Every structure is written in C-alpha cells, then in structure tokens.
Amino acid sequence: MSSVEGKTLLIVGAGFGQVPAIEKAIELGLNVIVIDKNPNAIGMAMVDKSFPVDIIDEKAVLKLAKAHKVDGVMTMQTDLPIPTIGLVNDKLNLTGVSYQCAIDCSHKTQTRLKLKEKGVAQPVFEIVTNHDAAKVAAEKIGFPVIVKAVDSSGSRGVTKVENSQKVAQAFDEALKYSRQKNVLVEEFIDGVEIGAQAFSINGECVKVLLHNDTLAPGEFMVPTGHSFPTFIEGEQLIYAEKTIKECVEALEINNGPSNIDLIFDKKDGKAKIIEVGARIGATCLPELVKYYTGIDWVEATILNALGEDVVLNETQQIPTAAEILEAKEDGILKEIIIPDAVKNHKDVLEIEVTESIGEQVSILRKGTDRIGKIIVKGASYQEAEALALNLKSKILFKIEKH
Numbered sequence: 001m002s003s004v005e006g007k008t009l010l011i012v013g014a015g016f017g018q019v020p021a022i023e024k025a026i027e028l029g030l031n032v033i034v035i036d037k038n039p040n041a042i043g044m045a046m047v048d049k050s051f052p053v054d055i056i057d058e059k060a061v062l063k064l065a066k067a068h069k070v071d072g073v074m075t076m077q078t079d080l081p082i083p084t085i086g087l088v089n090d091k092l093n094l095t096g097v098s099y100q101c102a103i104d105c106s107h108k109t110q111t112r113l114k115l116k117e118k119g120v121a122q123p124v125f126e127i128v129t130n131h132d133a134a135k136v137a138a139e140k141i142g143f144p145v146i147v148k149a150v151d152s153s154g155s156r157g158v159t160k161v162e163n164s165q166k167v168a169q170a171f172d173e174a175l176k177y178s179r180q181k182n183v184l185v186e187e188f189i190d191g192v193e194i195g196a197q198a199f200s201i202n203g204e205c206v207k208v209l210l211h212n213d214t215l216a217p218g219e220f221m222v223p224t225g226h227s228f229p230t231f232i233e234g235e236q237l238i239y240a241e242k243t244i245k246e247c248v249e250a251l252e253i254n255n256g257p258s259n260i261d262l263i264f265d266k267k268d269g270k271a272k273i274i275e276v277g278a279r280i281g282a283t284c285l286p287e288l289v290k291y292y293t294g295i296d297w298v299e300a301t302i303l304n305a306l307g308e309d310v311v312l313n314e315t316q317q318i319p320t321a322a323e324i325l326e327a328k329e330d331g332i333l334k335e336i337i338i339p340d341a342v343k344n345h346k347d348v349l350e351i352e353v354t355e356s357i358g359e360q361v362s363i364l365r366k367g368t369d370r371i372g373k374i375i376v377k378g379a380s381y382q383e384a385e386a387l388a389l390n391l392k393s394k395i396l397f398k399i400e401k402h
Contacts, residue, residue, distance in 0.1 A: 004306055005029030007071040010064075012055045012085055014043030016354050017077035020286060022046050024298045033068055035061065055081035062088050072096070072305030074256075076298070077282035079152075082106045095307040097278045101252045105278040108150040108184055111251065118250035121243055121272045123187040131168040137185040138167050144188040147171060149178035156366040160188060177366075189263045189272060194230055195223075196244050196260045197281055197289055199300065199312055203254040205245040207312045209289060210237070212381060213261070214323075216364050223283045223367065225388065227321035227381040228292035236264065240271040247273050256304045257297065259285070284322035284373050291320045291349055291377065318377050321384035323392045325353065325372035327361040327399055333371070334358075335398035342374075342391045347384075350375040351395075361399060371397070 009025050011018055014036035022043050025032045034043050035053040044050040049068075053060050055075070065073060065088045073088045073096065075081050086102030088094065097105070104110045109127050116122070123146075126137035138145045138161060147170035149157030157177030159170040167185075174183045193215065199207040210230035216222040232240055240262065248258050259281035261274040280286050286297040294315030304310050327333070333355055343351065353372035355361055362369050374392055378384030 004303065004308060006031065007306055008033065008068060009302060009306065010070040010073040012061065012073060012075040012081040013078060014041035014050065016042060017282060018043045018075065020298050021074060021076050021302065025302055028302065033070065035064065056084060058084045058087045062091055065092060072302070072307065074301055074305040076280045079106050079277050079279065082278050094305070096256050096305050097253060101278060104251050105253065105276055106151055107180065108148065109182060111276055112184065114251055115247060115273060120247050120250050121270055123189055123272055123274070125184055125186045127182050128185055129182045131171055134171045134183060134185055135164050135167045139164060141185060141187050146186045146188050147174050148184045148186065149174040150180050150182055150184055152177040189265050191264045191266045193261065193263045193274065194232060195226065195281065196262065197285055197297065198244055198248050198258045198260060200248055200253050200255055200258065201310060205248040208241045208244050209293065210240060211288065222364050224364070225321060225323040225385070226283055226285055226288055227385050228288055228319060229317065229381055231381065236269070243271045243273065247276060251276060253278050257301050282367055283324060284375055287350065287375055288320050288322055291375065292318055319379065319381045319384050320349070320375065320377050321381060321388040322373055322375040323388040324370040325374065325392060325395060326364040326370055327397055328363065329399055329401060330362045331399040331401045332358060333361050333397060334400050337396040339394050342394050345391060347376050347378060347387060348374065348391065349377055
C-alpha cells in the first residue's frame with residue numbers, strides 16, 4: 001500500500017504532457033482530479049473526476065481545489081498554469097511554488113529583473129512595448145538578438161533576429177503568444193546551450209542534473225532533443241551547478257522541480273541563465289532523468305506536492321538521448337511508417353506518435369508542434385544521440401499538403 005494512497009491530487013492540464021503525471025498518480029493510489037479547458041484532452045478520460053476548467057482561470061481552479069479538499073496540486077511541461085498553482089498552494093497552505101515565485105518565473109520580464117537584482121549571470125536585455133523601442137533596443141544591444149514573448153512556454157514567440165528589418169516581425173510574433181503588452185529583446189549569446197533539471201526542498205536546491213540540448217536550426221529556437229550525461233566537466237561543471245543553484249534560490253523556487261536553460265558564452269566561458277520554469281522540463285526530460293539516473297522525477301514531484309518526503313538518490317548512470325518527431329511540412333497526416341528495425345532495436349527505450357491519421361500537423365515552429373518522440377540508450381551520450389537521430393530519420397510521415 002502506498003503511503004499516499006487515498007490523498008487527493010489536482011493535476012492542472014490534461015494534454016499529452018500531463019499523461020505521465022496522471023499515470024503515476026493513479027499508480028500511487030491517489031484520488032486524481034484533472035482539469036483542462038478542452039473537454040476532449042487525452043487526460044480527461046483517464047480519471048473518474050475531470051472538469052472543463054481553464055487552467056489559467058485562477059479563481060475557478062482555487063474554488064474547485066477548495067471544494068475537493070485537495071492535498072496537492074501540480075502540472076508538467078508547461079508554464080501557463082504555474083501562477084494558478086501558486087495561488088492554490090498559498091491559499092490552501094500546500095507544498096510547492098508560491099504565487100509570487102510563480103509570477104516571477106512565468107513572466108520573463110520578472111525573471112530577468114529578479115536575477116539582475118540578485119546578481120545572477122544572464123544576457124543583457126531590454127523590455128519594450130512597441131516596434132520603435134524594439135528596434136532601438138536591438139541596435140543598442142547589437143545584432144543578432146533574441147526577441148521573445150514574456151509569458152509563453154514551449155518556445156512560442158521566440159525568434160533570433162539578424163537585422164533591424166526583421167525586428168518588427170519578431171516583435172509581432174512574440175506579442176501573438178503573450179498576454180502581456182511588452183516583449184523582451186535580449187543579447188544573443190554565441191555559445192553552447194545546455195539545460196538542467198533541478199529540485200528544491202525547504203528552500204535549498206538539493207539536486208542539479210545537467211543535460212545536453214539540441215535546437216532546431218533556423219529562426220525558431222525550439223528544442224528537438226536532449227541527452228545525458230552532459231559533456232560539461234571540471235570547473236565549468238562546478239560553475240554551471242553553482243549558477244543554477246543561485247538562480248533557483250534567487251527566484252525562491254523553494255520546493256519542487258525547476259527547468260533551466262543556460263548557455264556557455266564563448267567570450268568568457270561563463271554560464272548564463274536563458275530561461276527558468278518552476279516545473280518539470282518538457283521534450284522527454286522526465287523520462288530521460290529516470291532512464292539515466294533511476295530517479296522517478298514525476299513521482300518525486302507528486303510526493304513533493306503532497307508534502308511528503310522526497311528521496312533523490314541516483315541508482316544508475318545509463319547514457320540516454322531523446323529526439324522529438326516532427327512533420328517536414330504543413331498539412332494533413334495521411335500515413336505513419338515505423339520500420340520493424342526501429343521498433344525492435346535493442347537500444348530503443350520508447351517510441352511514441354501523438355498525432356493520429358487525418359489530423360493537422362505543421363513544421364516545427366514551437367514545442368507543441370512535435371508529433372512524437374524516440375528515446376534510446378547507448379554506451380555514451382554521443383552514441384545515444386547518433387542512434388536517436390539515425391532511427392528518427394527512418395520514421396516516415398506521409399503528409400498531404402494544403
């Protein structure tokens with residue numbers, strides 16, 4: 001019998017990204033409540049209690065949480081409902097991110113200002129509200145720059161801009177994915193981007209797991225893959241871990257997971273914070289953590305949300321890599337071909353296609369455009385990455401163009 005059996009967990013969101021949390025919560029014997037604005041979201045049918053409530057409607061979610069006397073609340077892989085979760089935690093005295101922390105992490109302007117106040121390494125930035133201000137900021141910082149939405153997730157509204165002629169277009173793209181009326185213009189740092197999954201307990205960042213990142217080529221800065229262990233070592237590794245802990249504690253992510261993107265600047269070799277999310281990372285990261293370390297990151301997050309003790313002991317180190325699957329063009333998915341040699345490969349850990357025949361698909365412009373994943377293991381991260389890319393290339397999606 002699970003020590004948490006019978007407790008009630010509210011999972012905010014019911015898309016594919018929440019499925020691992022729903023499955024784990026059911027396995028632990030919890031009473032699981034799921035909410036999502038979309039009544040047809042995949043997770044809604046997985047539990048007995050699901051409600052069509054908008055995940056960013058803070059008052060509605062709080063009312064529901066109170067009515068059902070929830071013992072914990074969580075989400076995965078999306079920043080949108082983090083303030084909602086923070087409010088519920090504050091009002092019901094639950095363990096997890098606070099409302100103020102949620103606001104600081106979910107609004108990138110707040111993140112930047114808070115890290116600047118605490119002296120944490122990050123890119124030079126400007127907050128702008130119109131085309132003219134964006135152009136002035138970009139020219140002041142120096143091209144290329146990154147123009148991004150301030151309160152989106154999944155790499156929505158993030159564009160690398162090479163010259164002043166494209167600033168206005170990038171500003172509009174960012175604004176399209178933001179509920180705020182301002183946009184960030186940031187220094188583009190030439191260097192190597194990596195990421196980290198961190199976990200905090202009682203105000204201390206107690207675990208940092210760095211991983212390698214692969215980004216889509218071109219102007220849309222979308223992660224396409226990750227791998228463990230990181231290639232960073234020695235003094236750089238120590239500095240990166242120190243910077244991440246400073247970042248997490250500066251933002252007061254006191255309990256639970258955090259997802260951090262950072263980049264090693266070629267100019268000075270220092271790690272600088274790019275993005276921070278007060279939640280589990282996306283793009284297969286919780287799965288990779290478990291395969292690499294043996295730590296069930298999803299279970300740890302659930303236990304933390306319920307106020308239970310969390311143990312984060314590594315039991316293994318198996319190099320792993322994941323690649324997302326994406327469409328090569330916009331259109332309707334007509335056929336999915338996964339060869340037996342891919343399905344049955346001895347080092348394949350997971351293959352998943354999340355879109356069905358007849359559904360609309362598009363090229364990779366944001367994280368949610370992914371249509372599946374492949375996760376593999378190898379003798380090293382390099383071998384695992386190469387295998388993931390090789391097997392991914394053999395999976396074919398036949399698409400009917402518009």
